[in-house]
Amino acid sequence: xxxxxLDLRLIGVWFNNMLAGAGLAPGIISLINWVVGALxxxxxxxxxxxxxxxxxxxxxxxLQDRLGPNRVGPYGLLQMVADVLxxxxxxxxxxxxxxxxxxxxxxxxxxxxxxxxxxxxPFANGVIGADVNIGVLYLMAIGSVGAMAxxxxxxxxxxxxxxxGGFRVVAQLLSYEIPLVxxxxxxxxxxxxxxxxxxxxxxxxxxxxxxxxxTLPTAFLIFFIAALAEGExxxxxxxxxxxxxxxxxxxxxxxxxxxxxxxxxxxxxxxxAAVGATIFLGGWQGPFVAQIPALGVIYFIAKTLLxxxxxxxxxxxxxxxxxxxxxxxxxxxxxxxxLLLFIAVxxxxxxxxxxxxxxxxxxxxxxxxxxxxxxxxxRAQKRSVGAGKRAFAPELPRL
Amino acid sequence: MxxxxxxxxxxxxxxxxxxxxGVGVAWLLRPKRPDPIKNSVYExxxxxxxDTWVQFRAQYYLFALIFVVxxxxxxxxxxxxxxxxxxxxxxxxxxxxxxxxLADGLLYAWRKKALEWQ
Numbered sequence: 280x281x282x283x284x285l286d287l288r289l290i291g292v293w294f295n296n297m298l299a300g301a302g303l304a305p306g307i308i309s310l311i312n313w314v315v316g317a318l319x320x321x322x323x324x325x326x327x328x329x330x331x332x333x334x335x336x337x338x339x340x341x342l343q344d345r346l347g348p349n350r351v352g353p354y355g356l357l358q359m360v361a362d363v364l365x366x367x368x369x370x371x372x373x374x375x376x377x378x379x380x381x382x383x384x385x386x387x388x389x390x391x392x393x394x395x396x397x398x399x400x401p402f403a404n405g406v407i408g409a410d411v412n413i414g415v416l417y418l419m420a421i422g423s424v425g426a427m428a429x430x431x432x433x434x435x436x437x438x439x440x441x442x443x444g445g446f447r448v449v450a451q452l453l454s455y456e457i458p459l460v461x462x463x464x465x466x467x468x469x470x471x472x473x474x475x476x477x478x479x480x481x482x483x484x485x486x487x488x489x490x491x492x493x494t495l496p497t498a499f500l501i502f503f504i505a506a507l508a509e510g511e512x513x514x515x516x517x518x519x520x521x522x523x524x525x526x527x528x529x530x531x532x533x534x535x536x537x538x539x540x541x542x543x544x545x546x547x548x549x550x551x552a553a554v555g556a557t558i559f560l561g562g563w564q565g566p567f568v569a570q571i572p573a574l575g576v577i578y579f580i581a582k583t584l585l586x587x588x589x590x591x592x593x594x595x596x597x598x599x600x601x602x603x604x605x606x607x608x609x610x611x612x613x614x615x616x617x618l619l620l621f622i623a624v625x626x627x628x629x630x631x632x633x634x635x636x637x638x639x640x641x642x643x644x645x646x647x648x649x650x651x652x653x654x655x656x657x658r659a660q661k662r663s664v665g666a667g668k669r670a671f672a673p674e675l676p677r678l
Numbered sequence: 679m680x681x682x683x684x685x686x687x688x689x690x691x692x693x694x695x696x697x698x699x700g701v702g703v704a705w706l707l708r709p710k711r712p713d714p715i716k717n718s719v720y721e722x723x724x725x726x727x728x729d730t731w732v733q734f735r736a737q738y739y740l741f742a743l744i745f746v747v748x749x750x751x752x753x754x755x756x757x758x759x760x761x762x763x764x765x766x767x768x769x770x771x772x773x774x775x776x777x778x779x780l781a782d783g784l785l786y787a788w789r790k791k792a793l794e795w796q
Binding site for chain 1: 792
């Protein structure tokens with residue numbers, strides 16, 4: 280058997296040939312392709328969400344020295360099936376004075392956002408819903424819908440806790456979108472393309488040293504921290520801080536509408552991990568992927584789950600930040616860092632260095648910026664603690 | 679190129695309808711026994727006082743303003759990043775000038791204490 284035949288793209292070719300053999304017009308064939316592709320993505324996303332919830336609950340339990348779900352099915356694998364049945368049959372309580380249209384639209388928009396983001400994620404070379412040439416920009420545009428869904432939920436519930444949660448959504452998700460997108464911009468600058476598949480392609484060769492995480496570690500760090508905040512994960516889960524505002528923006532939601540927010544939360548984390556894996560960890564790149572293209576799926580899923588695992592690990596380990604600390608960290612540390620990194624990388628790329636030297640130069644610059652930031656932050660923190668101020672309020676360095 | 683957006687359109691339609699299908703199935707299965715106490719706002723058992731939709735703090739508005747500036751900036755930087763390999767030194771200088779001007783804006787907001795959470 281020829282191993283290069285193990286290519287998921289061939290399924291699509293076979294499917295199209297079958298449709299053409301049935302004597303359908305080309306227009307109908309593309310229509311069927313679109314609908315089947317969209318349905319496949321939807322089914323994949325739903326199955327994935329159930330798997331992710333199980334993984335995260337088990338992980339969080341083991342990290343906190345608990346057992347986690349272990350009653351329903353082997354290793355508690357069927358726990359999520361039981362949960363879905365329960366959520367489907369729960370009474371749906373709408374608060375009396377809620378703004379009904381907005382209230383019902385918000386969970387749908389939350390799901391809409393994560394489903395749409397799935398469309399541009401390359402699972403293997405060419406195995407991608409829609410390889411649009413504005414991939415990264417598309418992700419940024421779709422990501423903004425998520426903040427809107429949470430704000431709508433908070434506003435329409437007619438509940439003060441939910442309203443505070445909604446305001447925090449605006450403050451947190453909007454602020455952290457800047458460093459997130461700035462960090463995604465830097466690989467785009469190096470690769471010269473916004474196509475997600477193109478970004479993964481650009482990281483081939485050099486036995487894995489072509490991955491941008493090796494040449495741009497600081498950009499990856501900014502991306503990861505901002506992704507934690509965008510994914511509403513601890514230590515940045517202020518918008519649903521249980522101890523302060525009960526459950527934040529989704530407090531008044533019950534039954535299936537709550538289930539959609541829950542699903543959107545987990546899928547959003549996975550999408551952010553997948554984007555990180557594609558842009559910084561080489562996506563489907565790995566050993567022998569040129570000979571056996573189907574291996575790309577395994578590499579991609581492994582890298583994504585690694586990032587998801589680290590997210591879950593951080594969530595189970597760290598305490599929550601205060602809102603002023605969180606906003607200071609974004610605007611006074613991450614954003615200046617990302618701007619500086621952009622300028623440094625832009626200049627380095629224009630020096631016309633040969634490939635390996637350029638990689639080393641980028642790595643050096645990244646490390647210098649990271650260490651300088653760490654030094655400045657720790658100095659500012661020492662000074663502010665000494666002056667009896669709040670624990671984290673860095674001052675401008677004296678100019 | 680345009681055929682890619684066919685799938686995105688189909689997905690948008692399905693992804694927008696699907697959540698309502700889920701809620702519809704739940705509507706068929708679930709009990710419906712509303713009463714005024716159950717439907718009241720959940721605020722830890724205490725009756726809610728005053729209007730919920732109050733004026734919010736100006737702090738959130740300030741951050742939103744700064745966000746808009748930076749978001750538009752990034753919109754401009756993406757096409758530049760894609761075309762970067764074709765730019766000459768002078769154009770790169772202009773790009774850097776653009777980013778430095780924005781960094782200056784951030785510095786101004788910082789000096790004016792717009793970034794302090796009061």
